[in-house]
Amino acid sequence: MKYKKNIFLIVLIVSSLFLILFPKSVIGSTNDIDYTFENKEYYNQDSFEYKNNYSNNYNTRNITSITEIYEASYSFTDDAIGSIPNGWNDDSGFPNEVSVIEGLDGHNKVLQYNDTAILGASTFLNIPEATNGIIEFWVRTTANNKFTQVLLWDSDANKGINIFVEYNTGKFSYHDGTFKDITTHVINTWYRIKIIFDFTSDWEIEINGIQYGSFSWVGVPVDMDVIKIHTESVETNFLSYLDGVGIDWLSNYSIGNNLIPLIETNTSIIEIDKYEFSYDSFGIQYPVGNDIFSGWIESDSNDKINSVIDTNEIWKMRIEYDLPIGVQYLSLGIEKDFDISANVFNITAEIEIDIFGVNDRTWLKVFSDSDSLLSDIYFENNQLKSNQGTPILLKDNIIVNSRYQINIYINLFDDISVLRFSNSSFSDIYIIPLITLNQNGLGIVEVKSGWNEFVAMKSYLSYIGVYISENPLTNEFGYIDIKTIPLGLWRFMNYDLFSFSLIGNISFWLGTRTFYKEPLLDDLSYNQITPLNYYDNYKRISLYDTTVFFEAFPFILSPILYIQFYDTLELFNITIDGTRLTEGINEYELKLENSGVNLQDNYFYVDSNNKLQFIHTSDDTNLEYIQATFDITDKSTDDRGISFRGNILNKAYGYFALNFHPSGSNSFDIPFIEKTTRSLITQNRSISDFSILITDNDQDIVSGITTGYISDISLLSISGIGVSIITSSLLNMIIPLMIILIPTLLLSSKLGKKLIIPIFLVFSIIITATSQIPVWLFFIIAYGCGLFIMLNKRYDD
């Protein structure tokens, strides 16, 4: 018996080894494609940020929420939620309400008109009279055929401009004695309205950048002094919203300020203290009951650096009062260090001068940690001055006992934009929604703006499809920076689409992060600097050429890709394809799609076991899905089988869908956990792509979270598909069985058959712990072994 057992063992070992070593020969496939995923990478279309983590060698995700502030004369950002904005008057008919709300659809702090009854919700704003000028604002309504009226009015003549939003269904209209349509309107959409008027001639309107008019007035107005917003008196139960009201003849507003939202990320805000103090000949005076504010210290000009200077960027703000002593000034004041992580920040100070003493100066200064003066602004003799005496042009002289708000914008580096917002500091990062990601994931995609009409798009890519022979050009965790430099006028329109692809026939330079245009790679001969038509946005680069430039330097740490544009740039969404190409295998593109989902709760990611995990959250009655599509057109041949593991837990439905050449499709349920987790789909046609679709199947599921995964995707090209299925499955089963059975049999032949089951159990634990088999399978093994031990005991008894 022992002899027979040994023969069996030898045959088992040899055949198993043969299967493991030569699976293709056994299965019959000659060009398997196995799809593996990089660890810890997340795939979705959300605005998110990758940060390469060098120490751990994987990427982590850091979702940054973004608030967009449309800065204007009245942005409502400083008004309390639920209140009527400062300066505005509420003349709504009861019980209609007007109040500031937290935000809506990307707009931070907006004014809401809640029309619940007849008479309508209404506000008016008295403004300085003007015979001509420009008024800009954002407006939005929620219901069809229920209008919101915007009146730019001469209160003396009771005449002016009378605009209707959604007067007729789907129309902007105006009234000049009769109602006339301007253009189409869609409810629940923010519109940026710009009204250019000159009461000596006519008025025009610009809606989302498109100009209409000229139009005529209601009556004969002389000068405008009231802005009135009024929801319809007859219709009820709808909402209207107003944001970013900019009036160009007010000193704090310039045309276009409310066009570009200021981006406030939750990781970059630095709230500078708000404080009040006064200064007189007795020194600094604090409000009754207050001492100097936390963190602030009193200082004088001889004691500028009196704080511990950290190695981080530390900036010092100081409010000083200069006492003229002879020809010298003695500076006294208070100061505080700010650790500013962002490169760009601004400071707002409100200063009120009680009296201008002769040659007295009140300063607002900002110093760097090395005590170099970054900003010096001061009040002196009814004037605001900077740069050691140069007056700042103001409309009027400074008036005593008036409060002035001073914004200082400090730009620390030339390539950083200037962003403006009171009492906050901003990073320069705006993260672009990613549409398509590569296999290895994308890093940060940034847009920088504002400086000399310079726009930079920056992408941190693990790889792009660049390789020379077998050596990747880019380092595994290196950077790819993409910068665009529009030479013409550029506009930064929100939600305008602009796409380009890294995999494109585009010109570029390659260099390191440190040096612009690394000399050794400069002027690549096959990439001339040519204009890129960004509407022709998908071109494929052929970078398979071997050139002398690369041969000597197969690896370049942290390269940069510069893309230069020679045309007007209107952008917001950017598509970047980057694919790690290894010759012969893994040449596919991964595309992510979704519909009706909240992207922070619905996404694909790859876990530490190389499984493509998915999370789908249903929260309404509409169709919701996320889908990952693998385009394998280039590698597709006839007579394919595709094999994968997968399961889906909970509520939604999962499909593994195939598309073919010639056209056709087939889909396959992703198995539930209760079923087998291994599936193989045979096809007699060429597979062009396959998708993993997770959906709530329209409105079947209104709430619930679905998780699951797909892994071990293999594309098999085989002739005898039936045989291959069996061998593939056997191969799948034989490895863990070998790990259990061979040591068990070998040890039991020495130690006796009483120990067969304990050894069997020990090795089962080992393969379960090493994720070779699922836990449910181990449970059955353990159950069986337990029974066996009980039986064994029966024999012993």
Next chain:
Amino acid sequence: MAITDTTWIIGLGVVIMLTLFMTYITYKDIETFFIFFAIFSAFGVWSGLLDLWILIMNMIVLTLILINLIYRRKVVK
């Protein structure tokens, strides 16, 4: 889930062969056979060779064996 009939038959054959072998080298009784049959058919289901119902039936049989064992022990005592 087995893909084809052929897969199912061959899968069952492999599982029975492994079961018979393990039964042969341990205790040659029907209970031992069913225990190993359940364990190996679980492997077959996991790898996609067999359908789930075989495993379910085996688990029922194992449970019956367990009940039988417990009952017999009580009688012996």
